[in-house]
Each structure stands twice: as C-alpha cells, then as structure tokens.
Amino acid sequence: MSNTQDYVQWFRGAAPYIKAHRKKTFVIMISDEVIYSDQFIGLVHDIALLNHLGIKLVILHGSRSSIDSHLQKNRLELSFHNNIRITDSAALPFVVQAINEVKTCLESHLSMGLPNTPMSGSEISLVGGNFVTGMPLGVIDGVDMQHSGKVRAIKHQAISELLALNNVVLLSNLGYSRTGEVFNLPAEELAGEVARALKADKLVYIQRGLEQGEASASTLSTRQCETLLADPDTPDEMRNLLNQAIPAIQAQVKRVHFIDPRVDGGLLLELFTRDGYGTMVTNLFYEGSRAASIDDIGGILSLIEPLETSGILVVRSREQMELDIAHFQVIEKDGMIIGCIACIPDEEEMVAEIACLAVHADYQRAGLGNQLLQIAEDRALESGIRKLYTLTTRSSHWFIEHGFIESADFNLPAVKRASYNPQRGSKILLKTI
Ligand SMILES: CC(C)(COP(=O)(O)OP(=O)(O)OC[C@H]1O[C@@H](n2cnc3c(N)ncnc32)[C@H](O)[C@@H]1OP(=O)(O)O)[C@@H](O)C(=O)NCCC(=O)NCCS
Incomplete structure (x- = not known):
C-alpha cells in the first residue's frame, strides 16, 4: 500500500x-x-x-x-x-x-x-x-x-x-x-x-x-x-x-x-x-455481549468464514443463519463482531446444542470463549434446559476443560440427526448444568 x-x-x-x-x-x-x-x-x-x-x-x-x-x-x-x-x-x-x-x-x-x-x-x-x-x-x-x-x-x-x-x-x-x-x-x-x-x-x-x-x-x-x-x-x-x-x-x-x-x-x-x-x-468490553440481531449476520459470517474454510466449524448458509439468529449471542468491540455462540434449544427433547462458538484470533485467551459459554448456559437454563451437547472436531479439550464429557453413545435429537454429517468425524460432548 x-x-x-x-x-x-x-x-x-x-x-x-x-x-x-x-x-x-x-x-x-x-x-x-x-x-x-x-x-x-x-x-x-x-x-x-x-x-x-x-x-x-x-x-x-x-x-x-x-x-x-x-x-x-x-x-x-x-x-x-x-x-x-x-x-x-x-x-x-x-x-x-x-x-x-x-x-x-x-x-x-x-x-x-x-x-x-x-x-x-x-x-x-x-x-x-x-x-x-x-x-x-x-x-x-x-x-x-x-x-x-x-x-x-x-x-x-x-x-x-x-x-x-x-x-x-x-x-x-x-x-x-x-x-x-x-x-x-x-x-x-x-x-x-x-x-x-x-x-x-x-x-x-x-x-x-x-x-x-x-x-x-x-x-x-x-x-x-x-x-x-x-x-x-x-x-x-x-x-x-x-x-x-x-x-x-x-x-x-x-x-x-x-x-x-x-x-x-x-x-x-x-x-x-x-x-x-x-x-x-474497562468492564464495558466484557459487558459488550448481547443477543444477536439480523443486522449481525454479516459480522458473524466474516468472523466464522475462516473457521469454516479450515473445517473447524461446519459451514452455515446465510439462510440457516437467518433462521437461527435468535439463538446467537455476540461480543462486539468498536462495531466489529469479535465473538459468537449459538445455544439452540430442542424443547421436545429438552436438550440444547452449543454451536458456532468462535472468538476472533486477536482476542483469544482473554476469557471471552468462557464468557460466551456461560451466557449460552444461562440461555439454556432460562428455557428450563439443563442438558447441553456440542459437536466439535478440534476443540474437544476446550469443552472438556469447561465441564463437558465425551459421549460416543449419545443419541442426537431427531432434528439434529437430519442435518448431521458423520463424515466430519466430530466428537460429541455433553454437559449437565
Ligand atoms: C475455542 C475458542 C472459542 C476459545 O476462545 P477463547 O476466548 O480463547 O477462550 P478462553 O480465553 O475462555 O480460553 C482460552 C484457553 O483455552 C485454550 N484453548 C483454546 N483453544 C483450545 C482447543 N482447541 N483445545 C484446548 N484448549 C484450547 C487456550 O490455550 C487457553 O488456555 P491457556 O490460556 O491456559 O493457555 C477459540 O479458540 C476459537 O474461536 N477457536 C476456533 C473455533 C472453535 O474451535 N470453536 C469451537 C467449536 S464449536
């Protein structure tokens, strides 16, 4: 330049x-x-x-x-x-x-x-x-x-x-x-x-x-x-x-x-x-987490795109994101989305999926991932759900350190089974909160 x-x-x-x-x-x-x-x-x-x-x-x-x-x-x-x-x-x-x-x-x-x-x-x-x-x-x-x-x-x-x-x-x-x-x-x-x-x-x-x-x-x-x-x-x-x-x-x-x-x-x-x-x-930065709105989709997509490309996160279309946006929480810094998580409840089976957890590389290791997970857990509890599951290929240890345990024989909820791609070889982890 x-x-x-x-x-x-x-x-x-x-x-x-x-x-x-x-x-x-x-x-x-x-x-x-x-x-x-x-x-x-x-x-x-x-x-x-x-x-x-x-x-x-x-x-x-x-x-x-x-x-x-x-x-x-x-x-x-x-x-x-x-x-x-x-x-x-x-x-x-x-x-x-x-x-x-x-x-x-x-x-x-x-x-x-x-x-x-x-x-x-x-x-x-x-x-x-x-x-x-x-x-x-x-x-x-x-x-x-x-x-x-x-x-x-x-x-x-x-x-x-x-x-x-x-x-x-x-x-x-x-x-x-x-x-x-x-x-x-x-x-x-x-x-x-x-x-x-x-x-x-x-x-x-x-x-x-x-x-x-x-x-x-x-x-x-x-x-x-x-x-x-x-x-x-x-x-x-x-x-x-x-x-x-x-x-x-x-x-x-x-x-x-x-x-x-x-x-x-x-x-x-x-x-x-x-x-x-x-x-x-400042505590403002840490209080900068909030429920996502439709206007955040662009910011979330640019945060997760590199992770999707490298196979860490499953690829989500904009349409899917629009359907799920009410379940997302984001952390914003100066107008940029630097962290996100989704807590997708299944009220039939009383479980919630923790998905799409990402923190921008420049802001990792400052506790934001932990903070996002806590918010997602609070959201699940608000819906009366105490059982969480997540699918991950690379971050199983991070989740284990946050109270999840691996469970090979967990039956995914029917809705999730429909979109589940076993070829990714994701590990399934559970947590009761
Ligand atoms: C996993 C992730 C969300 C953690 O975010 P974060 O804000 O850095 O998390 P925290 O600050 O709460 O925790 C950081 C700790 O977790 C560790 N950690 C990060 N990724 C890890 C992984 N994949 N496996 C094990 N530990 C990991 C860090 O080394 C750090 O530990 P240390 O400070 O003791 O060395 C972030 O690394 C990320 O966005 N990764 C890529 C996307 C991803 O894997 N998402 C999960 C799949 S849904």
Missing part, C-alpha cells in the same frame, strides 16, 4: 474516535520522569491536539523522582512506610519546591505557541487553583505520616465549569487543608479521585515501568486487575495503578489507560486506533 493510501486508511480509521471523544472528559496523569524526558515535547503537541479536537482535559503531574533528587541533594533521608513517602517538616519545603518546579516545567511547555510543529499557532488556556482539599494520612501502624496526605474533597463543580469554557485544568499533587496546611499527595491516587469526582470518560496514566509481563495485555477487566494484584510478581508501579483503576471503573469512569511513554505518539495510538497501544482497563 502506498503512503497516501496508508494515510487515507489511517484517517478513516481515526474518524469515529475523533467524533466519539469530542466533549468528553479525560484526566491525564504524567509522571515527572516523562515531563523531563526527550519524549515530552511530542506529548505536548499531542495534548494540544486533543484540546483542539474538543476534548476536555485535566492534566496532573507526578513529582516522585524530582522530590527524591531534591531531598538527596539536601542530604535528607528518603523515608517510606508501606511504599508511601513520609513527608516530615524538614522535607516539606523541598517537596513543595520540587512539585512547583515540575508544575512550572509542565506549564511552560503547555504554554508554547508550538512554532514549526503540526500544532503551530495553537494556544492552550491553562488554569490551576485550590481544587484539591487534603487531609493528613495520620498514623499508620504506629508511623506518623506527617505531611503526607490523602484527598478529602475535589471541587469538581468548579473544574467542570472551567472545562466547559475550553480551559485545560492543571493540577499538582498537593492538597490544602481547611486549617491552611499543605499535604503531599500521591499523584496516581489524586488522578483517580479527580476522575471519579468528575465521572470522567477516561483516566490516562503516562509513566514508565508499565511494560512488564501479564499487565502489558491490551485489555484488562477489573477481575483480571484483581488477579494481577494477588500475584506477588506484579511490579509496584503497576500495583499502584491497578489500585486506582479498579475503584475508578467501579465509580463509572469508563476506561482507564496505562501508556508507556517511550513510543512517540503512544497517546494518540491508544486513543484513535481500534487496537490501541497501551493497556486499557
């Missing part, structure tokens, strides 16, 4: 996302390591672009590594309890100084006119303020956390009003108490609290250290996040974020994204391409 065609394809692919994100609220947390890195300038252009596409932005910064280096430079000890910094009175002025320096750096970059860049001539209107009320973390396990705090309240109404006027709201990881004290807040937690208070559409974390292991999977449900948290090998950086993502999703933030900043344009790839670039936490 020529570059021009690539460009056209890319633009067409991005168009639905441009439309979908307009007027939506995104809370983006950027670590100070990223702000002081070579990649930051590209990120600033991308943030300017998001602002000009009509996305409402709250930008927060972290300050962890800057605080470390300020304290070290001033020969102060770095003390932590449960992985949380203890900010004592001696450290506080340096902590505030470090945070203000990061904020100034972020502010100055976001204030550039962006000459000689794709966003040349564009200007961002930035606003900050005392939107975060903090309170002391208190004494934990006998350790006084002193000026390390937690969020008490977010003035979300004031933030929403500023966003509605196309301002970008900038927040540092500081909170002020009603008695005039200053608290050092964990930026990840603050971002999560702000996203929850605003009921943001997206909460985005851009920071290093997110590329390892399982957690670099492209989509996670909150259940998978909990599994990762229970795994002692999950790194602390990821743990911090998972601990924010779960309550955010439970409080109706639609999606949480973790983006490793090393790839130029990673944020844009994550937001404007179907498969994204980073890791996304």
Whole structure:
C-alpha cells in the first residue's frame, strides 16, 4: 500500500474516535520522569491536539523522582512506610519546591505557541487553583505520616465549569487543608479521585515501568486487575495503578489507560486506533455481549468464514443463519463482531446444542470463549434446559476443560440427526448444568 493510501486508511480509521471523544472528559496523569524526558515535547503537541479536537482535559503531574533528587541533594533521608513517602517538616519545603518546579516545567511547555510543529499557532488556556482539599494520612501502624496526605474533597463543580469554557485544568499533587496546611499527595491516587469526582470518560496514566509481563495485555477487566494484584510478581508501579483503576471503573469512569511513554505518539495510538497501544482497563468490553440481531449476520459470517474454510466449524448458509439468529449471542468491540455462540434449544427433547462458538484470533485467551459459554448456559437454563451437547472436531479439550464429557453413545435429537454429517468425524460432548 502506498503512503497516501496508508494515510487515507489511517484517517478513516481515526474518524469515529475523533467524533466519539469530542466533549468528553479525560484526566491525564504524567509522571515527572516523562515531563523531563526527550519524549515530552511530542506529548505536548499531542495534548494540544486533543484540546483542539474538543476534548476536555485535566492534566496532573507526578513529582516522585524530582522530590527524591531534591531531598538527596539536601542530604535528607528518603523515608517510606508501606511504599508511601513520609513527608516530615524538614522535607516539606523541598517537596513543595520540587512539585512547583515540575508544575512550572509542565506549564511552560503547555504554554508554547508550538512554532514549526503540526500544532503551530495553537494556544492552550491553562488554569490551576485550590481544587484539591487534603487531609493528613495520620498514623499508620504506629508511623506518623506527617505531611503526607490523602484527598478529602475535589471541587469538581468548579473544574467542570472551567472545562466547559475550553480551559485545560492543571493540577499538582498537593492538597490544602481547611486549617491552611499543605499535604503531599500521591499523584496516581489524586488522578483517580479527580476522575471519579468528575465521572470522567477516561483516566490516562503516562509513566514508565508499565511494560512488564501479564499487565502489558491490551485489555484488562477489573477481575483480571484483581488477579494481577494477588500475584506477588506484579511490579509496584503497576500495583499502584491497578489500585486506582479498579475503584475508578467501579465509580463509572469508563476506561482507564496505562501508556508507556517511550513510543512517540503512544497517546494518540491508544486513543484513535481500534487496537490501541497501551493497556486499557474497562468492564464495558466484557459487558459488550448481547443477543444477536439480523443486522449481525454479516459480522458473524466474516468472523466464522475462516473457521469454516479450515473445517473447524461446519459451514452455515446465510439462510440457516437467518433462521437461527435468535439463538446467537455476540461480543462486539468498536462495531466489529469479535465473538459468537449459538445455544439452540430442542424443547421436545429438552436438550440444547452449543454451536458456532468462535472468538476472533486477536482476542483469544482473554476469557471471552468462557464468557460466551456461560451466557449460552444461562440461555439454556432460562428455557428450563439443563442438558447441553456440542459437536466439535478440534476443540474437544476446550469443552472438556469447561465441564463437558465425551459421549460416543449419545443419541442426537431427531432434528439434529437430519442435518448431521458423520463424515466430519466430530466428537460429541455433553454437559449437565
Ligand atoms: C475455542 C475458542 C472459542 C476459545 O476462545 P477463547 O476466548 O480463547 O477462550 P478462553 O480465553 O475462555 O480460553 C482460552 C484457553 O483455552 C485454550 N484453548 C483454546 N483453544 C483450545 C482447543 N482447541 N483445545 C484446548 N484448549 C484450547 C487456550 O490455550 C487457553 O488456555 P491457556 O490460556 O491456559 O493457555 C477459540 O479458540 C476459537 O474461536 N477457536 C476456533 C473455533 C472453535 O474451535 N470453536 C469451537 C467449536 S464449536
């Protein structure tokens, strides 16, 4: 494909996302390591672009590594309890100084006119303020956390009003108490609290250290996040974020994204391409299963066609599909059918056939097959049917792992016998639910 065609394809692919994100609220947390890195300038252009596409932005910064280096430079000890910094009175002025320096750096970059860049001539209107009320973390396990705090309240109404006027709201990881004290807040937690208070559409974390292991999977449900948290090998950086993502999703933030900043344009790839670039936490994807309608037939056929061609699934005509469509469930992602299953009941013989189970190759091994089977089983139970059977040539083990047992002497229901092709040599498996 020529570059021009690539460009056209890319633009067409991005168009639905441009439309979908307009007027939506995104809370983006950027670590100070990223702000002081070579990649930051590209990120600033991308943030300017998001602002000009009509996305409402709250930008927060972290300050962890800057605080470390300020304290070290001033020969102060770095003390932590449960992985949380203890900010004592001696450290506080340096902590505030470090945070203000990061904020100034972020502010100055976001204030550039962006000459000689794709966003040349564009200007961002930035606003900050005392939107975060903090309170002391208190004494934990006998350790006084002193000026390390937690969020008490977010003035979300004031933030929403500023966003509605196309301002970008900038927040540092500081909170002020009603008695005039200053608290050092964990930026990840603050971002999560702000996203929850605003009921943001997206909460985005851009920071290093997110590329390892399982957690670099492209989509996670909150259940998978909990599994990762229970795994002692999950790194602390990821743990911090998972601990924010779960309550955010439970409080109706639609999606949480973790983006490793090393790839130029990673944020844009994550937001404007179907498969994204980073890791996304959402339960919407998993709730994306629904009963199929006649309009889904085209999508189901394109999903199963390669499997029919390779003999894994039995060939179904469009007409047959139209007759059976009421028995199908599908999983849709961004307008594409990525999974399907049929549960075809035989109310005479009180059995149901599980058929046409397929998950798109790009989305396998994420539990979708299991989810589809559970839905099909629920459908059978709704019709009062507790006995299931399936015919399979290649996936008998998958079904066995899901509670089916092989049964060579099972008498297929009369209706099924009429269309059954013994030459396929399918195995018959049964399950009682
Ligand atoms: C079978 C299928 C639906 C499973 O979908 P899925 O979303 O990947 O399923 P899950 O995520 O719930 O389960 C994945 C597990 O099943 C295993 N698995 C997948 N296909 C398997 C098979 N044919 N035999 C044994 N195990 C299989 C995977 O290796 C994975 O196990 P692991 O993660 O421990 O390694 C999918 O592989 C598929 O569409 N296959 C082609 C069509 C097909 O065979 N349909 C069934 C005939 S009706």
